Amino acid sequence: MSVTGVQAAPAAAPGDGTAVNPLREGLVEDRIANPCSAVFFGASGDLFKRMLLPAIYAMRLNGTLPTDFALVGFSRTKYDDDGFRDYCRQQLDAFMPDGQKPQGALWDDFAARIAYVAGNFSDTKDYLKLKALLERNDRQFDTGGNHVFYLSTPPSVFPEIVKHLHEAGLEPKGNENGWTRIVVEKPFGTDLDSARALQTTIEKVFPESAIYRIDHYLGKEPVQDIIALRFANTIFEPIWNRNYVDNVQITAAELLGVEERGGYYDNAGALRDMLQNHVMNLLALVAMEPPISSAADDIREEKHKVLSAIVPPSHTDVDAMSCRGQYGPGSIAGKPVAGYRQEDDVAPDSNTETFAALRLCVNNWRWAGVPFYLRSGKRLARKVSEIVVTFKPIPHRFYGESTDAIEPNLLVIKIQPDEGIAMRFEAKVPGPKDHIRSVYMDFNYGTGFGVQSPPAYERLIGDVIRGDQTLFTRWDAVERAWEIVMPVLDVWRNTKDFTFPNYAAGSGGPACAQKLFAHWRPL
Amino acid sequence: MSADLRVVLEELSQRRAGAQDANVATMTMVVYYDDPAVAGWVRERTHALAAKHPCRIVLLDGTQPETAYRIGAECEDRGECVKTQVEWIELGARQSAPERLIADVSTLAMPQAPVVLFWVASGIERDPRFAALAPRVRTVVCNSSAIDDDENALSQLVELVRANDRVTLADLAYLRLAPWQESVALFFDARNVVRELFDLRRVEIACGSAPEAYYLLGWLASRLEWSPCSPQAFCNRFGTQIDFSIVREGPPRRIRRVALSSSHTQFVARTDGDAPAILLTVRGEQHHPDRCYPMNHIDVASLVERAILTGHNDRVFVDSLVAAGEIVARRKESTSV
Numbered sequence: 001m002s003v004t005g006v007q008a009a010p011a012a013a014p015g016d017g018t019a020v021n022p023l024r025e026g027l028v029e030d031r032i033a034n035p036c037s038a039v040f041f042g043a044s045g046d047l048f049k050r051m052l053l054p055a056i057y058a059m060r061l062n063g064t065l066p067t068d069f070a071l072v073g074f075s076r077t078k079y080d081d082d083g084f085r086d087y088c089r090q091q092l093d094a095f096m097p098d099g100q101k102p103q104g105a106l107w108d109d110f111a112a113r114i115a116y117v118a119g120n121f122s123d124t125k126d127y128l129k130l131k132a133l134l135e136r137n138d139r140q141f142d143t144g145g146n147h148v149f150y151l152s153t154p155p156s157v158f159p160e161i162v163k164h165l166h167e168a169g170l171e172p173k174g175n176e177n178g179w180t181r182i183v184v185e186k187p188f189g190t191d192l193d194s195a196r197a198l199q200t201t202i203e204k205v206f207p208e209s210a211i212y213r214i215d216h217y218l219g220k221e222p223v224q225d226i227i228a229l230r231f232a233n234t235i236f237e238p239i240w241n242r243n244y245v246d247n248v249q250i251t252a253a254e255l256l257g258v259e260e261r262g263g264y265y266d267n268a269g270a271l272r273d274m275l276q277n278h279v280m281n282l283l284a285l286v287a288m289e290p291p292i293s294s295a296a297d298d299i300r301e302e303k304h305k306v307l308s309a310i311v312p313p314s315h316t317d318v319d320a321m322s323c324r325g326q327y328g329p330g331s332i333a334g335k336p337v338a339g340y341r342q343e344d345d346v347a348p349d350s351n352t353e354t355f356a357a358l359r360l361c362v363n364n365w366r367w368a369g370v371p372f373y374l375r376s377g378k379r380l381a382r383k384v385s386e387i388v389v390t391f392k393p394i395p396h397r398f399y400g401e402s403t404d405a406i407e408p409n410l411l412v413i414k415i416q417p418d419e420g421i422a423m424r425f426e427a428k429v430p431g432p433k434d435h436i437r438s439v440y441m442d443f444n445y446g447t448g449f450g451v452q453s454p455p456a457y458e459r460l461i462g463d464v465i466r467g468d469q470t471l472f473t474r475w476d477a478v479e480r481a482w483e484i485v486m487p488v489l490d491v492w493r494n495t496k497d498f499t500f501p502n503y504a505a506g507s508g509g510p511a512c513a514q515k516l517f518a519h520w521r522p523l
Numbered sequence: 524m525s526a527d528l529r530v531v532l533e534e535l536s537q538r539r540a541g542a543q544d545a546n547v548a549t550m551t552m553v554v555y556y557d558d559p560a561v562a563g564w565v566r567e568r569t570h571a572l573a574a575k576h577p578c579r580i581v582l583l584d585g586t587q588p589e590t591a592y593r594i595g596a597e598c599e600d601r602g603e604c605v606k607t608q609v610e611w612i613e614l615g616a617r618q619s620a621p622e623r624l625i626a627d628v629s630t631l632a633m634p635q636a637p638v639v640l641f642w643v644a645s646g647i648e649r650d651p652r653f654a655a656l657a658p659r660v661r662t663v664v665c666n667s668s669a670i671d672d673d674e675n676a677l678s679q680l681v682e683l684v685r686a687n688d689r690v691t692l693a694d695l696a697y698l699r700l701a702p703w704q705e706s707v708a709l710f711f712d713a714r715n716v717v718r719e720l721f722d723l724r725r726v727e728i729a730c731g732s733a734p735e736a737y738y739l740l741g742w743l744a745s746r747l748e749w750s751p752c753s754p755q756a757f758c759n760r761f762g763t764q765i766d767f768s769i770v771r772e773g774p775p776r777r778i779r780r781v782a783l784s785s786s787h788t789q790f791v792a793r794t795d796g797d798a799p800a801i802l803l804t805v806r807g808e809q810h811h812p813d814r815c816y817p818m819n820h821i822d823v824a825s826l827v828e829r830a831i832l833t834g835h836n837d838r839v840f841v842d843s844l845v846a847a848g849e850i851v852a853r854r855k856e857s858t859s860v
Contacts, residue, residue: 020717021708021712021717021720022746022747023704023707023708023711023720023721023743023746023747024708024712025706025746025839026837026838026839026840027701027704027839028701028829028833029701029702029704029705031705031816033712047673059815061817061819062817062819063702063705063816063817063819067709067803067814067815067816068812068814069688082689104798104799105795105798105800105801105802105815106798106799106800106817108815109800109813109814110813140812141812142713142812143809280656
């Protein structure tokens with residue numbers, strides 16, 4: 001009896017050189033197919049143990065990690081392979097949630113694929129050791145000659161690592177068997193010149209298609225949802241322009257201070273740490289034109305185009321178009337907290353801003369005349385990241401009691417801690433009088449889909465292995481973002497703000513923010 | 524005398540009015556069961572699914588008379604103040620006529636959301652109630668390894684998909700195979716190994732119940748153009764025979780081992796006790812380092828969720844089901860002879 005009615009997949013004949021696996025058709029599991037070895041420089045550091053290792057292990061548990069995978073730690077700390085495996089296990093015990101702690105066959109298999117190079121970032125011999133290890137992984141674990149180099153080190157050693165990868169023959173050109181990709185953590189440079197210098201160093205060794213500039217903000221589900229909201233619905237795009245939008249606010253506010261990062265932060269500040277990258281990326285996603293497809297470069301092209309339409313403020317305009325602040329002592333949730341200058345590793349007369357706000361204009365057909373207000377700061381009244389699109393007021397009022405305020409419509413894209421979308425609109429209060437009040441229609445992704453969003457690093461590491469650059473920033477966009485903020489950075493670093501500290505920890509930010517824009521959503 | 528649905532809806536509406544912030548609904552889920560032995564199981568799984576997908580549940584209880592009903596509307600706090608709405612309506616449906624069930628479901632289904640039918644009862648397409656309800660919903664979910672005798676359930680599903688191509692069907696017994704399909708496919712991904720697929724000589728499946736094993740065989744047969752040429756063997760398009768066997772082993776609805784042998788290589792995927800992982804070994808000419816693949820999302824709520832989210836007939840599933848039906852038919856023929 002034949003299997004009638006069955007449409008078999010086009011199976012290749014024996015000996016057919018073009019054979020593909022006919023069992024693959026229609027499979028639903030999310031496993032990433034590409035085998036690879038992933039090397040983490042700075043593997044004894046905080047980022048690796050808190051974020052990267054748990055993300056990789058979560059991928060192992062949920063089945064997305066390639067089965068032919070190996071992990072290599074590279075750091076100065078002295079471990080042997082077994083010692084590093086023990087270290088990884090301890091960190092996973094500490095940072096994985098209950099039910100996902102390392103154990104059983106999956107951990108044994110994962111642990112067997114962990115190796116370590118105790119090395120100096122500036123010693124070519126250690127990179128040659130790494131090269132030998134990767135070749136062994138290819139043989140032992142069938143990792144296919146594919147290599148990810150993840151730079152989770154302080155940015156100061158990025159150029160050194162890249163240079164030595166090249167000298168050891170670990171660059172893409174030297175890899176005849178597979179692909180080689182490099183992941184560069186933010187910040188990409190500390191200003192325009194240093195970013196260009198870093199890019200020059202990296203691009204000598206890695207082509208743009210192999211460089212993954214990671215901004216973990218872009219891996220957050222609500223950030224990706226911006227694209228879906230705009231381009232998977234018909235109701236928003238027709239009003240997404242200067243005819244209907246009055247202004248756009250983008251806020252990334254934190255309750256936390258600088259914690260243990262005082263040394264880093266005092267050389268960075270809010271403008272470099274948040275506005276130039278995270279917040280600018282959000283602006284690009286909100287304001288870009290519809291890409292012709294979801295392909296990485298189509299989206300990245302539109303992001304670059306919209307950033308190119310932003311005219312950087314002139315040096316003389318900086319005061320009028322920006323606001324900087326630094327927190328002083330205050331209280332958070334009723335508990336007193338120190339001011340910025342009293343934090344560890346911060347200069348007692350520091351001029352570093354812990355709050356930055358900008359007004360930018362996107363000079364193109366869609367957005368001409370619509371101000372974009374960006375703000376980010378530490379030790380503010382609440383933790384919130386959101387995009388608020390404020391629509392224009394109604395053109396003519398004929399309804400409601402004369403004392404009723406008729407507020408403009410708002411669309412709020414909530415990124416954290418809530419993830420969702422809220423819409424404010426006006427409604428009649430039930431009763432004989434025509435009173436009008438604002439009401440919110442509130443959608444929460446957790447409620448709507450009943451699942452928690454996967455952590456950003458899982459998505460992003462998976463995309464690196466897949467070779468999908470959509471959520472990674474292209475060099476031209478990084479460069480343009482630096483060009484936009486450079487006049488502000490120049491003025492701020494060259495002039496001391498004698499009003500610092502100018503806002504209390506736990507408050508809504510400095511007074512100059514209100515001067516810049518009087519209608520921020522309250523923090 | 525059946526339950527008055529106006530009373531049901533009125534009571535539901537009053538309860539909903541008291542539930543703050545609960546304003547999302549993804550579907551109406553109609554569940555039918557008629558065996559008191561599975562009542563607890565059905566309710567527990569349905570609750571688990573509803574916790575992830577805010578919805579209206581219409582539980583048609585084939586063990587209770589038509590006069591019985593119970594409703595509930597709840598707003599569950601699932602930590603971090605995430606709230607989800609579950610509206611729960613139970614109606615007695617013992618001996619309900621098909622027309623009655625259609626009327627009840629039409630009245631109770633939310634107009635703005637799709638309707639999913641989770642059928643946990645024997646009979647399937649031979650039951651006129653199922654036949655009446657199935658074309659009126661977006662997705663039908665059943666579980667062939669939990670109902671009827673295993674082989675009959677598969678045969679009936681084949682009849683159903685052949686007779687009614689408008690029904691989007693999912694079978695939990697097939698969905699449960701996903702990590703096994705992935706594991707078996709993994710063996711043959713490398714270019715130099717894929718040809719081994721055309722040199723397979725033997726397949727052995729150890730499993731606690733038959734539908735999963737038949738589905739896995741049906742899936743291989745449909746992908747590799749094998750036809751059953753005896754009760755225990757397939758023939759490929761070049762006439763080569765591939766023997767197969769099903770070994771009953773382990774708890775129901777769980778596969779323990781899948782072993783495939785070509786002329787010179789043995790591919791084995793197996794579970795190790797209760798560990799949520801499949802161990803993959805390849806021995807012989809195409810030796811490969813041992814690997815491990817996690818076995819996730821095979822709980823009933825996750826499988827039903829997958830069925831719902833798919834939203835259309837999966838062609839590979841239909842092919843696998845039809846091929847599995849051919850194997851069952853061939854084996855039945857030989858038994859009857």
